[in-house]
Amino acid sequence: MNIFLENQIRQHQTLLDIMFGIKPQNVKQNKTVQTNRRDTFTVSHEAQELTEQKAMSGRTRNTDIDSVINLQEYVDAAAKRNQEALENAGSKIDVNAVTYTSVSAAFRRALTDKYARLAAEAETHADPEGYIYEKYFGRGSQYYETDLTDVERSIGYNNEMRMYKEGKICGVSYQDSLFRGKPIYGDVIDNDRILFQRQIVSRQISNILSDAGIDSARLPDTCAYTVDPYSYQISVDGVDESLKLPMEQVLNQGDNGKNLYKHILTCSTQDGCNSTQISADSKLKFQAFQEVYRYTSLDLRELDERNGTYYTKEGIDIKKLVQAAVSQSEQVPGAHKAQVKQWLCDMISDISEKGWNNVADMRLSILFHSGRLVDTKQDIIFVKDSEWVKNKIGSSWYSLSNKG
DSSP states (O other): OOOSSTTSSTTTOOHHHHHTTOOOOOOOOOTTOBOOTTOBOOOOHHHHHHHHHTTTSSBOHHHHHHHHOOHHHHHHHHHHHHHHHHHTOOSSOOGGGSOOOOHHHHHHHHHHHHHHHHHHHHTTSSSHHHHHHHHHHOTTSTTOBOSOOHHHHHHHHHHHHHHHHHSSOSOOBTTSGGGTTOOOBHHHHHHHHHHHHHHHHHHHHHHHHHHTTOOGGGSOTTOEEEEOTTTOOEEEESSOHHHHHHHHHHHSSTTHHHHHHHHHHHHHSSTTOOOTTOOHHHHHHHHHHHHHHHHHOOOGGGSEEETTEEEOTTOOBHHHHHHHHHHHOSSSOGGGHHHHHHHHHHHHHHHHHHOGGGSOOOOEEEEEETTEEEOOSSSOOOSTTSHHHHHHTTTOTTOGGGOO
């Protein structure tokens, strides 16, 4: 859901990063790291043949170690850590208040353990680096691994050499021989994270209400939260009037509204959600308001809309103020300042030409009952027992949402 600058500087910031003040980081591409987001790794014919021939001849140290590493134990350990994090979610809405242990992190631990053992064996040789090279590429060597595919061989060499030299692996690749015969679906891993975040936010809201003496489990199924896109104020609907005001008072503290809005937005813009709460124009309006406010502290709704832009009471074009602010901003990489300025000015022009009052506000709502948030007005419901989650994630052995 990277929607910052569309295709211009996608690799540096997402829309949500820009909206919610996360400073961009310079990302270095590591060609040996393959996260396979939304991809599936399947076993090649070459790997299948090697598996069948393994017992026949040759040295098979890598796959011997693979066979004794129980990946399920690593997944279960990650799920346990996440459950412990959930128990300490706190009483403020913030998905980053606790640390999430992903499946990728669990697999990284497994790969680290694998290559630590292999590197330790390499260190017993007089020339560890020469031994590692012969092991993967010296066909005439007694140390040559005979049951690796070309891809597995390359990955294994890079990981073992780096473990020997630096004490860490290059990255998580689902084409490592450790995962042979174990298909990994990137979208399951992605959705596990979202489901965990949903549990965290639901628990945090329940804790906030509990601290105020309100039992969230006893709220009616009609309870809903709606967040204003400009003030981030949370409105409570579908409850008795005696509960509405007290709930709004305790929920509208600190950044609760902002973080709840961000969470709903994240869950509404995943592939396949098809949320009716969000349109291209309403998203444009939201972006324009938040970006102008972030750079100038001015409210677009209070400015004079004319000639494809907005003017302050002093008659200053808001575009000039935004451009000046971007020039001075430390959050925008220097090489991208011109692009950011152009993007912001185009966005301001677009919403002005459409007419501020002609575009619906992107108010976002979400249901809350039985102590948990439930998506509304979209095709995907991010709760563990929803049909979509059951069908999409199903009984995947590595899905953290299936644990506990």
